[in-house]
Amino acid sequence: MELTSRLARKNLLNPTFASLWIIMFVVEFVKGSLIVAILPVYMGDVLKLSAFAIGLSFSLQYIGDNVFRSPAGWLIERIGFRTTITLGLCITLGAVSIIAFLHTMGFLVLGCALLGIGTAPLWPCVMMGISAVTEQSKNFGTAMGVIQISSLGGTGLGPVIINFFVDGSNSYRPVFWFLLGCIATIIVVSLVLPGKKPVHLSASAQAVNTAGSTQGHSLWEGGVLNNIRKTFRQVRDNLHVSPLLYPSLFLQSFAIGLLTPVITLFVRTELGFSPETYSIMLIIGGGITVIGLIPIGKLVDRFGTRWFLHIGFALSATSIGLFSMIRSTPMIWMLVILIGISYALILPTWDTMISHMLPKGEKGTVWGLFLTIQGSGMVAGPILSGKLWDLLGPPAPFVASSTAMVILFFLHIALERHESSLSR
Known part of the structure; x- marks a missing residue:
């Protein structure tokens, strides 16, 4: 009880932070399950794809996740916190669907690339959320420790738990349906995150809302290319x-x-x-x-x-x-x-x-x-x-x-x- 009351006073027990924690855990759970436990065996032993196809798929997943983090951070400022992370989760849902139901090499490579692109907004959104909800209480380190537990816990538990679903057989259809259900659930969770317009938001949610719509940015206002140029100038002048x-x-x-x-x-x-x-x-x-x-x-x-x-x-x-x-x-x-x-x-x-x-x-x-x-x-x-x-x-x-x-x-x-x- 003492820990709970302290966390509450520190503004960590609020819907925004709890939603981020759940989303982070489930996304890392799904990625850990796919990358460690499912895809190497599924693509190699079940679909009989070459080592080149498996390596290419994994590389594109990592590259997509990494390269699209910067655009995702830029989008948060323009289309809002909730829209960015929900869009990413919808792409992730589509990626897992492609991997589950389309069995040719081209579609599997595409699915893995989309998996990286879809999960790319996660960390920028989480960092923005933590920065906002801890701005007053100055407890970023504590919040980061809690979030890291969800990330590491999801990555570690995913392969362990998913092996119970496989159960030594080559039937991966129930596994994919389970993972798709997990992603669909967190898409619903993401809808409670603050957007660009505060409507009866808590103090922490308003902080995230403000962080995600700094200075009234709009994606289309003045043109996308002009927006990008302004962003580079602002970052250069203020960083x-x-x-x-x-x-x-x-x-x-x-x-x-x-x-x-x-x-x-x-x-x-x-x-x-x-x-x-x-x-x-x-x-x-x-x-x-x-x-x-x-x-x-x-x-x-x-x-x-x-x-x-x-x-x-x-x-x-x-x-x-x-x-x-x-x-x-x-x-x-x-x-x-x-x-x-x-x-x-x-x-x-x-x-x-x-x-x-x-x-x-x-x-x-x-x-x-x-x-x-x-x-x-x-x-x-x-x-x-x-x-x-x-x-x-x-x-x-x-x-x-x-x-x-x-x-x-x-x-x-x-x-x-x-x-x-x-x-x-």
Whole structure:
């Protein structure tokens, strides 16, 4: 009860934030189910498609999600918060329908691309919503921790739960109907989000409404191209951040992207762990991260971001680097725990730091731009990871990820000095 009352006082228990939490969880649940548990087997074993078709489909999903985040942020300012996210969810519903019912390679590739495009508005909308509802209470870190739980929880639970629906058979029709039902449900949920015109909105919803319609922007007013040019001028004139922020955004996700395609193979072949042991490892490491998100978010709101990111980057760089070299089982488990702690320190704190750098106008566009740059690391990381594994050996992607975190540690020090000089 005490936690609930505190959250209520902090304006997190409101329809806007709760709707965002549910939408984030279900979207990540659906994506995790498709990408991890369904599509590799469904496209390969059931539809007998080539590895090239599977790889192309996955690549287009990631590229669509990443490239369209900036336009999505721009659209929030023009057509409103609710319309943008509902439109994205409708595209997602169409994408899953194409994947489920049209079985040719061309349609499946198209479906995966549309899946990325449809989910692209999610993070810009969520960031705008959190920025707005926490503007008065100054608890962005706590809110970010709560949202990260929904994201990580959906991604992790999706593949686990969906396997009960598959049940060892090759019939995926019930699975697809279940996922389509999930998306249809959150489309209904999205309709309670604030739009451009406040009608009996709560204070938090009015804040999101204001954030999504800054300065009376309209998509068609003055022409779309003229609107885009005005946006670029406004962002250029009002966004005063260090140039070092842009490589920092890239490296933050690049370090994770380097490990994504090789971690399972490394644990199985180099460390000799069984699938069951690896699953326990993921549960422990991920569980520590999830448990730490809200407490760390609360501490960040109280004490600032500096030392949490300093410690997080240094701890992550050290533990990931050692993970590639050490073969002692007790030490490996200790490193898994340290990696979990390091990401609990980084995840809510990084986005809180970014939120402090946003200009007063065009917040949606800037969030979209930052998220696109950050997401590009998740596109580039897996591509380079395989090459490093083949050319330099299995430890190479881990050493590269550790090196990226070291560089990020020093870039963050420089960013802190730049922000301190601007505040004087």
